Amino acid sequence: MTGQPSVRFAAIGLNHGHIYGQVNLLLEAGAQLTSFYAAEPDLAAQFYRFYRALAGGAELPVTLAEARASLELITAVYHSARTGGVVTLPIDPGHRAYAGWKPE
Secondary structure, three states: OOOOOOOEEEEOOOOOOHHHHHHHHHHHOOOEEEEEOOOOHHHHHHHHHHHHHHHHOOOOOOOHHHHHHHHHHHHHHHHHHHHOOOOOOOOOOOOOOOOOOOOO
């Protein structure tokens, strides 16, 4: 055995969120990302920052707090559009939209 990864892979379709999870799992399993492609420069840059964080321990491009705030904002928008009501942020676990956006 030469120490080379037994699986080498490339990534495309970076605008699909599941690609990030698949890349993460492959890296954790010891595979090597050899290249990636995105037609959009900002998407390619975001993916590169994500990859650097996973592969080299750099900081993730988006913190968990930032991701949560984005999800809460979108949840508030959907809920307000459905009900016509005002939603106060942050959304607490007791809010009826906290667990999902599926109409009741």
